[in-house]
Amino acid sequence: xxxxxxxxxxxxxxxxxxxxxxxxxxxxxxxxxxxxxxxxxxxxxxxxxxxxxxxxxxxxxxxxxxxxxxxxxxxxxxxxxxxxxxxxxxxxxxxxxxxxxxxxxxxxxxxxxxxxxxxxxxxxxxxxxxxxxxxxxxxxxxxxxxxxxxxxxxxxxxxxxxxxxxxxxxxxxxxxxxxxxxxxxxxxxxxxxxxxxxxxxxxxxxxxxxxxxxxxxxxxxxxxxxxxxxxxxxxxxxxxxxxxxxxxxxxxxxxxxxxxxxxxxxxxxxxxxxxxxxxxxxxxxxxxxxxxxxxxxxxxxxxxxxxxxxxxxxxxxxxxxxxxxxxxxxxxxxxxxxxxxxxxxxxxxxxxxxxxxxxxxxxxxxxxxxxxxxxxxxxxxxxxxxxxxxxxxxxxxxxxxxxxxxxxxxxxxxxxxxxxxxxxxxxxxxxxxxxxxxxxxxxxxxxxxxxxxxxxxxxxxxxxxxxxxxxxxxxxxxxxxxxxxxxxxxxxxxxxxxxxxxxxxxxxxxxxxxxxxxxxxxxxxxxxxxxxxxxxxxxxxxxxxxxxxxxxxxxxxxxxxxxxxxxxxxxxxxxxxxxxxxxxxxxxxxxxxxxxxxxxxxxxxxxxxxxxxxxxxxxxxxxxxxxxxxxxxxxxxxxxxxxxxxxxxxxxxxxxxxxxxxxxxxxxxxxxxxx
Numbered sequence: 001x002x003x004x005x006x007x008x009x010x011x012x013x014x015x016x017x018x019x020x021x022x023x024x025x026x027x028x029x030x031x032x033x034x035x036x037x038x039x040x041x042x043x044x045x046x047x048x049x050x051x052x053x054x055x056x057x058x059x060x061x062x063x064x065x066x067x068x069x070x071x072x073x074x075x076x077x078x079x080x081x082x083x084x085x086x087x088x089x090x091x092x093x094x095x096x097x098x099x100x101x102x103x104x105x106x107x108x109x110x111x112x113x114x115x116x117x118x119x120x121x122x123x124x125x126x127x128x129x130x131x132x133x134x135x136x137x138x139x140x141x142x143x144x145x146x147x148x149x150x151x152x153x154x155x156x157x158x159x160x161x162x163x164x165x166x167x168x169x170x171x172x173x174x175x176x177x178x179x180x181x182x183x184x185x186x187x188x189x190x191x192x193x194x195x196x197x198x199x200x201x202x203x204x205x206x207x208x209x210x211x212x213x214x215x216x217x218x219x220x221x222x223x224x225x226x227x228x229x230x231x232x233x234x235x236x237x238x239x240x241x242x243x244x245x246x247x248x249x250x251x252x253x254x255x256x257x258x259x260x261x262x263x264x265x266x267x268x269x270x271x272x273x274x275x276x277x278x279x280x281x282x283x284x285x286x287x288x289x290x291x292x293x294x295x296x297x298x299x300x301x302x303x304x305x306x307x308x309x310x311x312x313x314x315x316x317x318x319x320x321x322x323x324x325x326x327x328x329x330x331x332x333x334x335x336x337x338x339x340x341x342x343x344x345x346x347x348x349x350x351x352x353x354x355x356x357x358x359x360x361x362x363x364x365x366x367x368x369x370x371x372x373x374x375x376x377x378x379x380x381x382x383x384x385x386x387x388x389x390x391x392x393x394x395x396x397x398x399x400x401x402x403x404x405x406x407x408x409x410x411x412x413x414x415x416x417x418x419x420x421x422x423x424x425x426x427x428x429x430x431x432x433x434x435x436x437x438x439x440x441x442x443x444x445x446x447x448x449x450x451x452x453x454x455x456x457x458x459x460x461x462x463x464x465x466x467x468x469x470x471x472x473x474x475x476x477x478x479x480x481x482x483x484x485x486x487x488x489x490x491x492x493x494x495x496x497x498x499x500x501x502x503x504x505x506x507x508x509x510x511x512x513x514x515x516x517x518x519x520x521x522x523x524x525x526x527x528x529x530x531x532x533x534x535x536x537x538x539x540x541x542x543x544x545x546x547x548x549x550x551x552x553x554x555x556x557x558x559x560x561x562x563x564x565x566x567x568x569x570x571x572x573x574x575x576x577x578x579x580x581x582x583x584x585x586x587x588x589x590x591x592x593x594x595x596x597x598x599x600x601x602x603x604x605x606x607x608x609x610x611x612x613x614x615x616x617x618x619x620x621x622x623x624x625x626x627x628x629x630x631x632x633x634x635x636x637x638x639x640x641x642x643x644x645x646x647x648x649x650x651x652x653x654x655x656x657x658x659x660x661x662x663x664x665x666x667x668x669x670x671x672x673x674x675x
Contacts, residue, residue, distance in 0.1 A: 027569025050117025223340025451494025471633020501532025
């Protein structure tokens with residue numbers, strides 16, 4: 001029970017700290033979904049280091065020395081507590097934040113996470129030594145049960161109940177308990193020099209070298225598919241809050257099933273499903289499925305990921321070695337996971353102009369299964385490539401790879417430009433013709449429109465969410481009645497709001513993505529044509545506003561949401577206090593709250609109420625002929641009299657009987673505002 005408790009507690013803490021620390025640092029790096037991907041890369045890399053350490057400790061040191069070394073590191077790791085990042089880790093520049101995130105995580109949770117990572121392979125190795133004939137691999141299934149429990153409990157129980165500081169202290173106290181329990185295991189087994197006992201036993205042949213490569217490749221393939229499917233669902237299908245929990249939970253569930261009871265993996269059955277899953281996922285990557293409902297695509301890709309991971313992890317279990325080589329086995333699994341994370345988080349944004357890592361992952365998975373099929377059942381050190389099932393699999397793989405290549409080519413055919421960086425994929429498209437339809441140029445982030453512009457004589461006309469009756473437009477126009485205005489805009493897009501600029505006005509844009517700034521200047525003309533003075537600040541808006549002196553804005557427009565994801569750090573009481581520090585006494589804060597999945601209006605209203613501000617909700621209908629989208633804006637101001645202007649006759653006082661708990665930098669709860 002002590003061995004089981006240690007593994008269960010370590011795996012729970014291992015996965016509880018991931019969403020917690022990502023939630024804390026997300027505001028510092030612009031709220032981008034890529035922050036989570038880089039965090040996963042860090043956790044996989046440290047997991048690899050932990051497995052290397054466990055392998056070295058178990059294979060190179062004797063029993064008592066193993067215990068002493070591990071106890072010493074457990075003691076040193078307590079110096080990292082509590083695991084809350086210091087202020088000096090906040091980024092100061094606008095460079096790609098990947099390296100800064102990795103350094104922050106290392107300095108905040110590095111050694112505790114490393115020692116938690118060592119627990120599964122090391123405790124299993126000690127367990128196999130202490131109890132001869134026991135099956136340690138089932139403890140790996142137990143560790144993944146703890147991981148799933150942590151993932152499920154964080155968004156549903158932990159985040160709604162505790163502030164981030166309380167979460168950090170609770171996790172740190174739990175880690176201290178883990179250090180005590182793990183230390184007890186090390187002490188109880190340290191008196192026996194079990195390494196000598198193992199060496200004195202019968203000689204057990206080392207697994208073939210090909211197995212080491214296959215272990216690594218199978219783990220890498222599953223890791224690539226996990227991250228690639230997560231990216232695809234959150235960027236190209238729907239930015240639904242907590243959606244990332246679903247693929248990660250399915251990924252861990254396959255570990256539980258395959259390592260707890262190998263018979264759960266019925267090879268013939270799952271290989272047939274595998275062929276169907278690969279084909280279905282590849283087929284829906286075509287542009288013909290861009291408008292397919294979320295209710296179809298999310299279950300399809302989730303079930304496809306589950307089947308592929310069952311095959312990868314089921315084959316891992318089929319190829320697992322004798323417990324004597326257990327640490328080598330887990331080391332290669334961790335190496336494969338880290339390589340998969342490295343590919344998706346760092347290499348894919350550099351190599352690919354779009355989210356094509358899913359295409360690569362599907363192709364890799366198909367090729368790998370063909371290699372596995374070629375492995376001789378009776379002599380697993382050799383391969384037979386002319387077997388019928390191998391040839392059939394190879395033919396299907398060639399067809400799959402060709403089709404995936406076609407979908408990649410198709411994805412870029414309608415784009416004038418398609419580029420990608422840390423913050424996602426941006427695509428500029430152009431449609432319509434001068435004889436039948438109005439020609440439009442569109443900026444897309446994933447599948448979400450971030451701006452449109454007419455290419456005819458109407459090119460100076462504001463479109464999308466900034467039509468003349470939108471809340472942002474009404475706020476700017478009302479303030480312009482008194483003379484030249486100074487307008488701050490959080491989120492550049494195509495620069496559409498600059499169309500309202502007049503001589504003497506100043507429009508001050510904040511934009512975190514340098515590619516957006518480049519495209520707004522080169523592909524659209526709102527900024528160039530504006531009669532106002534245009535200023536652009538590169539970097540996260542909140543961090544930039546914190547460093548700037550009061551700007552005395554007449555209007556500050558907040559619309560920095562990528563797809564339907566929201567940077568929570570822009571919707572807290574502290575953030576609103578900062579905004580009003582930069583507004584003049586008659587200034588208006590306009591917040592865009594249109595969202596498919598979240599009801600943001602009560603959040604903004606509750607914060608404004610706590611600050612003693614007046615609030616109005618303005619909604620406008622779609623005007624397809626003028627390329628204007630329906631939108632919802634919440635306007636807040638210190639001066640109630642502003643809302644008596646004729647322009648605001650359609651504004652209403654928002655009403656929310658739920659009385660949400662106030663969002664602060666230390667507390668937010670997306671669950672309570674889900675539509």
